[in-house]
Amino acid sequence: MVKDKKTKPSKELPLGFVDRQEKELLVRDFIISNIKEVMIKYGFQYLETPSFEYTDSIGKFLPDKDRPDEGVFSFKDENKWLSLRYDLTAPLARYVAKNYLEIPKPFKRYQLGTVWRNEKPGPGRFKEFIQFDADYIGTNNLLADAELCILMSEILKKCGLSEKDFKIKIFNRKIMDDLLNNLGLEKKYKKEDELEKIKLKILRSLDKIDRLGEQEVFKLLGKGRKDKSGDFTEGAQLNDNQISIIENFLSDLKVARSKTLKEAGLTVKDDLEDDSAEADIYREEIKGTDEENYIYFDSVFNDRKGIPTEGLNELQQIKEIFGRAGFKNYIIDPTVVRGLEYYTGIVFEAELTFDVKNNQGKIIQFGSVGGGGRYDNLTKRFNKNLDFPATGISIGVDRLSYAITQKRNFNLKESKPVLICLFEEFLMKDYFEIQRELIKNDIPVEIYSGEGELKTQLKYANKRGSPIAILVGANEKGQNKVTLRNLSSGEEKSLNINDLANEIKKII
Numbered sequence: 001m002v003k004d005k006k007t008k009p010s011k012e013l014p015l016g017f018v019d020r021q022e023k024e025l026l027v028r029d030f031i032i033s034n035i036k037e038v039m040i041k042y043g044f045q046y047l048e049t050p051s052f053e054y055t056d057s058i059g060k061f062l063p064d065k066d067r068p069d070e071g072v073f074s075f076k077d078e079n080k081w082l083s084l085r086y087d088l089t090a091p092l093a094r095y096v097a098k099n100y101l102e103i104p105k106p107f108k109r110y111q112l113g114t115v116w117r118n119e120k121p122g123p124g125r126f127k128e129f130i131q132f133d134a135d136y137i138g139t140n141n142l143l144a145d146a147e148l149c150i151l152m153s154e155i156l157k158k159c160g161l162s163e164k165d166f167k168i169k170i171f172n173r174k175i176m177d178d179l180l181n182n183l184g185l186e187k188k189y190k191k192e193d194e195l196e197k198i199k200l201k202i203l204r205s206l207d208k209i210d211r212l213g214e215q216e217v218f219k220l221l222g223k224g225r226k227d228k229s230g231d232f233t234e235g236a237q238l239n240d241n242q243i244s245i246i247e248n249f250l251s252d253l254k255v256a257r258s259k260t261l262k263e264a265g266l267t268v269k270d271d272l273e274d275d276s277a278e279a280d281i282y283r284e285e286i287k288g289t290d291e292e293n294y295i296y297f298d299s300v301f302n303d304r305k306g307i308p309t310e311g312l313n314e315l316q317q318i319k320e321i322f323g324r325a326g327f328k329n330y331i332i333d334p335t336v337v338r339g340l341e342y343y344t345g346i347v348f349e350a351e352l353t354f355d356v357k358n359n360q361g362k363i364i365q366f367g368s369v370g371g372g373g374r375y376d377n378l379t380k381r382f383n384k385n386l387d388f389p390a391t392g393i394s395i396g397v398d399r400l401s402y403a404i405t406q407k408r409n410f411n412l413k414e415s416k417p418v419l420i421c422l423f424e425e426f427l428m429k430d431y432f433e434i435q436r437e438l439i440k441n442d443i444p445v446e447i448y449s450g451e452g453e454l455k456t457q458l459k460y461a462n463k464r465g466s467p468i469a470i471l472v473g474a475n476e477k478g479q480n481k482v483t484l485r486n487l488s489s490g491e492e493k494s495l496n497i498n499d500l501a502n503e504i505k506k507i508i
Contacts, residue, residue, distance in 0.1 A: 016119075016127030026412040028130065028401045032112060034158040035132050035395070042151055044110040044134055049091040051114065055081035057382075058090045073116050084116040088133040089342070089375070089392060096137050096390075097382030105138035105388075112397070120231070126398060132370075135392030137379075142314060145346045145374060146321040148393045152350050152370055153329055155395065160408045161352075166369075169333040170318060170348045173373065174311030176203065176337060179249055183242045200341045201236045206246075207337040211367055214250065218243055250334070314346055338373050346391070347373030356403045366403060370395035416465040417444040418504060421457045423473040430472060434482070434497065441501040443508070461487055467508050470500070 013019065020028075039046075055074055074083040085091050088111050096103065115131045134151060136144035149168045156166055180199050189195040205220035212220075219225035221243050224235035238246075315332055322330060338347040349371035356366035372393035379388040418438060420431050431447050438445040448457045454471075461469050471483040482500055484493045486507060495503055 014127075016121035018126060022414050023410075023412065024401065024405075026414065027405055027410050028397055030410065030412065031159050031397055031401055031404070032130075032132075035110075035112070035155055035397075038151065038155050038158055039110045039134060042108075042147070044108045047092075047095070047109040047111050048113065049085070049088070049095055049111065051084055052082050053085055053091055053094065055083040057094045058083055058086060071118055073118055085113075086117055087115055087394065088113060088131055089135070089378070089394070092133070092135060092137070092392075093378040093390075094382060096388055097379050097386060100379075100383075100386060100388065103137070106144065107137040108135070109137070110134040129399065130397040132395045132397055133392055135390055137390045138388050139391075140376070140389045142317050142346065143321055145348075145391045146318050146325065146327075148372060148391060149318075149322075149330060149348050150325060150327050152348075152372075152393050152395065153327070156350060156369075156400075159400070159404055161404065163329045165354050165407060166329075166350055166352050168330040168348055168350055169336045169368075170315065170330055170346060171332060171334055171336040172311035172314055172345060173338065173343045173347055174314070174345055175334070176206070178311065179246065183238070183245060185242075196341065198236060202238070202246075203337050203341070205236060209250075209335050209337075214247070218247065221246065311345070318346060336371070338371060342375040342378050343373040344376045345374035347371070348393070350395070352403055354407055356406055369400045369403060414465065415444060416467060416508075417446045418468045418470060418508075419457070419461040419464070419466045420445065420447045420470045420472070421454060422448045423454075423471070427472060427474075427477060430477060434470065434472070434500070437497075438501055438504070441505070443501060443504055458487070468504055 036046075055072070058072070072083040072086050074081050076082075092109065092111070096107065111133050113131065114128060116128050118127060121127055134148060136148070149170065153163075153166075153168055157163065180202060183202075185195055185198060189198055202221060205217055208220065209217045216225055220233060220235050221238045222235045222240075223237065224233050226232045319332075322328070336347050336349050338349075349368040351368045352366055355363045358364050370393060372391070374389070374391040376389040378390060379386045420434055422431070435445050435447055448460065450456070450460060458469060467487060469485045469487055471485060476482055476494075480497060481494050482497055484495055484500065484503060485491070493503065
């Protein structure tokens with residue numbers, strides 16, 4: 001009988017998780033501190049909700065999966081499913097439904113916290129990450145939506161980006177809902193939950209058009225597509241006629257866009273046959289100034305009989321508010337769909353305009369670092385009589401940190417303490433006195449706590465990045481002096497203890 005061999009635990013991390021070193025964490029802390037500063041200025045309240053929620057509280061707004069333990073990390077406790085929060089919006093809706101009598105209306109809150117997504121990771125995308133949310137609860141006023149876009153822009157500028165480094169893109173889900181209603185989906189999907197599920201699948205497919213381009217998205221609308229890794233994503237199973245309706249809608253937008261630009265004396269890039277460039281071409285064709293884009297949307301909808309213009313009118317209202325606020329760094333862009341079902345109106349994203357590289361140094365299509373929109377019905381899931389229209393934004397802090405470090409240099413102080421080397425046990429009192437004196441002078445310092453001779457201690461100091469080693473042996477003690485060694489230059493100085501702090505400050 002063969003005994004089972006003991007297996008060693010793996011030292012590798014699960015896919016989608018990462019150890020974060022001090023420099024990266026300091027950049028993240030820098031971003032978080034700037035976010036908090038902006039939120040305080042705009043009068044938002046700080047809120048924290050638990051990491052776990054009942055899975056049915058998160059509800060149908062889970063990722064595009066069938067089982068409650070797919071897309072999120074879940075377990076069953078006393079016959080009820082619990083899930084680590086997928087975002088900060090669903091927990092907020094639960095909080096508002098529970099505390100609606102006590103909170104002010106509108107309720108302006110912001111939150112910073114870890115969220116978990118059991119999805120396929122990508123560049124700058126992880127299964128565990130820090131997210132920032134800011135929301136208005138209890139108002140239909142589009143001033144709230146406009147202010148969130150302005151606020152998102154201010155946060156990015158506060159973190160060191162210029163207006164040329166990003167654009168705030170806006171659109172309206174009501175326009176996309178009008179498109180979906182023209183597909184005749186109700187003929188095939190008789191049950192409301194099935195109908196809503198397929199609409200969500202279509203929206204999530206269209207949400208990828210800015211990254212994949214039209215042809216790949218059309219595959220997702222049909223039978224499905226295989227990505228470069230070989231993974232197959234099942235499509236929405238639309239027929240050719242339904243896909244054609246969506247294709248014509250997008251084509252009309254591009255034709256109107258071209259007409260608008262030509263009338264303005266501007267050039268338009270032609271389509272290329274190279275499929276690999278299609279996403280880039282689409283982005284070039286579909287985007288322009290906010291005024292140009294509004295004109296071509298207006299022309300498209302005027303030519304389409306029977307399509308409501310409520311979504312277009314709301315875009316016009318947002319434009320007017322932006323104008324009064326003096327905010328110009330935005331574009332109206334139909335590629336902004338937002339993949340979650342609960343959005344009901346205006347949607348927006350912050351997209352970086354500079355090149356971002358992956359860990360191999362290859363330029364990648366990074367996409368947005370944040371976004372959001374209006375979600376007027378979310379609290380009604382908990383109480384149908386609650387009328388709490390809402391709008392909010394989210395920024396992936398770790399994702400923003402990943403990108404922003406490639407744009408600017410951070411001169412952040414990492415923990416590089418002065419090291420007091422250990423010679424004699426009877427001198428420990430002196431070592432502690434030196435440590436206390438340096439700490440009083442705001443100098444980071446540690447007494448070597450390991451074992452080994454001076455050579456081992458100095459090797460430790462080099463690994464820590466310590467700028468200075470302080471040497472105090474019996475000879476120095478007798479003369480009331482210390483030896484200061486500059487670990488960069490190797491230079492040594494003998495100093496009176498009283499002069500030590502000032503000399504160290506000259507070096508660090």
